[in-house]
Amino acid sequence: MEQRKKAIVIGAGFGGLSSAIRLQAKGFDVTLVEKREQVGGRAYQLKKEGYTFDMGPSLITAPFIIERLFSLAGKKLSDYVELESLDPYYRIYFSDGKYIDYNGNAENIKSQMACYSQRDADRYDAFFKDIKGVYDAIITDGLGAQPFMSWGSMLKFAPQAIKLKAFLPVYSFTAQYFKHEFHRFMFSFHPLFIGGSPWKAPSVYVMIPYLEKVGGVWFAKGGMYSLVKAMESVFKEIGGTVRTHTEVKKIVVEDGVARGIELENEVLKADCVVCNADIPIVYKNLIDSKWRKKWTDKRIDKIHMTMSCVLLYLGVKKQFPQLKHHTIVLGSEYKELVKDIFDRQIIPEEFSMYLHAPTKSDSNMAPKGCESLYVLIPVPNLKSGIDWKKEIEPFTNKVLDRLEEKMGMEGLKDNIEVMEVFTPDDFKNKLNSHLGNAFAIEPRLMQSAYFRPHNRSEDIERLYFVGAGTHPGGGVPGVLLSSEATDKCIVEDFNL
Ligand SMILES: Cc1cc2nc3c(=O)[nH]c(=O)nc-3n(C[C@H](O)[C@H](O)[C@H](O)COP(=O)(O)OP(=O)(O)OC[C@H]3O[C@@H](n4cnc5c(N)ncnc54)[C@H](O)[C@@H]3O)c2cc1C
Structure with a gap:
């Protein structure tokens, strides 16, 4: 009887979990190796004093892509996770203090837009008609899941x-x-959700409002981490092995072919290796330079990484009616904000914020009457040279003051019971993220599709990539699609 092939997946973010499930379901014996204590990667969870926080992604779009993954493993998503659709998708506060409750209902949005510009409201339908074309190419025709x-x-x-x-x-x-x-x-603004500049990201990303409109915006009861745990359970149920608290030190390459991985005191052999860890770090630190003809150190240094962010996780003994489940607070200068982050690389004075208040949908995320709140502020990555050890305290105070003053969140500071902070240094140290990026390789034209690191390594046989740094890119749907693209390469190479 033919022996089952062995696969190793490095990193248990959404991309690694998804590839691990796919390969295990295809008949490989898969070992998923993760450096942190728990699986999830950027979608980690923090629990403290009765408060539960999703530390990264909070907003689920395109659930049909997740359902597709579960069904290929013979499972049903709804048996594991309860999804609830959100309305509005998010509330957007503009710099004039007014807001729009954004959802997929054309008439609702048009009537809110008309308060600012009737002409713009009249153009809504034409915009959606045109971005449907982009959606059809990427999602319906499958270019997002096609390796370039x-x-x-x-x-x-x-x-x-x-x-x-x-x-x-x-x-x-x-x-x-x-x-x-x-x-x-x-x-x-949607490229900012995945760390890119709206002035540089190609307009394939303009399809996100369409994706939200047709597929909705969802919340997983118990938080995004319920989905992470569900994927881990599916993987284990179909026979996969998870090893957490295990950092990969090297990828073993023989004659230009990936043969396994080196851990602290152990070598694991495999027929193929799939990397979910940050690609620049993988190439630079885990693979001997003699095997890297294309991805030399020089070339890697030229990659533009996404912005980073500062995150405050706040357990507050009070609730705030001005917040929805997702709330975006736009600073006064959109273009200047983006320039500060991407070009000037300074902490924006007029920063914008994204707030996640899951207690609005699931009261179990915090003690009764309290709010489990996260505040995300986009900032430059560590290429900026910002010293976060010095800056984080005054910056945190500024953010809290801004929330009290601008958002009218009176008593916020006095009612904080739990506060944890995550900075670009944490992205670097906890997630092995190059330059402390929050969202991997920046989505810009010359780093998209064929120009992005490929799903199959161009330098080493039997080495593959999955996750936000490869095609098609970041965000949970993008990362899950990347596992479909990677899967196609492996199916081709192993004649499956
Ligand atoms: C704050 C924040 C909010 C976001 N919000 C949303 C949202 O609402 N909706 C959405 O769709 N997307 C969102 N995103 C984007 C989304 O979270 C990411 O695109 C996605 O989670 C990335 O998954 P990944 O599999 O590519 O990588 P990661 O989650 O980064 O996983 C990589 C894993 O590799 C591990 N690793 C690294 N090096 C090694 C090594 N040497 N050995 C072993 N393991 C290693 C890391 O520890 C990590 O667990 C958000 C991202 C952030 C940061």
Whole structure:
């Protein structure tokens, strides 16, 4: 009888978990190796004094992609996780202190937009008609789950991309439809959700509002970590092995072929290795330079990493009615904010914030009458040279003051029972993230599709990548699609 092939997956973020499930379901014996105490990666969980926090992703879109993963393992998502649709998807506070409750209902959004510009409201339908084309190409026709391994694959997509204006930056695409700066923000900020600049990310990302509109925005009861735990359970139930608290020190390469991994005191052999860890760090630190013809240190140093963020996890003995489950607070200057983060690389004076208040949907996330709150503030990555050990305390105070003053969250500071802070240094040290990036490799045109690190290593046979740093990119749906693209490479290479 033929022996089952062995696969090793390095890193248990959504990408690693997803690849591990896929390969185990395909008949490999998979070992998933994770450096941290628990699985989840950026989707980690913090529990303290009765408060539960999702530390990273909070917003679920395109649940059908998650369902697809569970069903290929013979499982049903709804048997593991209870998803609840959110309405509004998020509340957006603009710099004039007013807000729009954003959802997928055209008439609702148009009537709120009309308060600022009737002309813009009238352009809503045309915008959605056009971004549907982008959605159809990426999701319905499957380009997001298709590995772009050759120039040919890129050239084949080019005519369609030109027609869809997919090479325009997201902001420019949006500005063709809307005049008012608030509306331009509302339909162009989505690259910031995955760490990219709306002025540099190609307009394929403009399809996110369409993805939200047709698929909804969802919350997993118990938090995003319920989905992480569900994926870990599925993987174990179908026979997979998880080893946490285990850092991979090297990828073993023989004659240009990945043969396994080196741990502190152990070598694990495998027929293929799938990497979910941050790609620049993997190439630089885990693979001997003699095997790297394409991904040399010099080339890696030229990669643009995404921005980072500061996160405050606050357990507060009080609830705040001005917040929805997801609330975005836009600073006064959208373009200047993006310039501060990506070009000037300074802590923005007029920073924007994203707040997650899951207690609005699930009271079990905090003690009765309390709020489990996270505040995310986009900041530059560590290339900026910002010394967060020095800056974090005054910055935290500034954020709390801003919430009290600008958002009217009176008594916030006096009612904080739990406060934990996560900085770009934590992304670097806890997640092995290059330059403390929060969202992997930046989504910009020359780092997309064929130009992004491929799902199959160009340098080493039987080495694959999955997760936000490879095609198609960041965000939970993107990362799950990347595991589908990686899967296709492995199926081809192993004649499955
Ligand atoms: C604050 C924040 C909020 C977000 N919000 C959303 C959201 O609401 N919705 C959404 O869709 N997306 C969101 N995202 C994006 C989304 O979370 C990520 O794109 C996704 O979780 C990344 O998954 P991944 O599998 O690529 O990598 P990761 O989650 O980073 O996993 C990589 C894993 O590799 C491990 N590792 C690294 N080096 C080694 C090694 N040498 N040995 C062993 N293990 C190693 C790391 O510890 C880590 O666990 C958010 C991201 C952040 C940071």
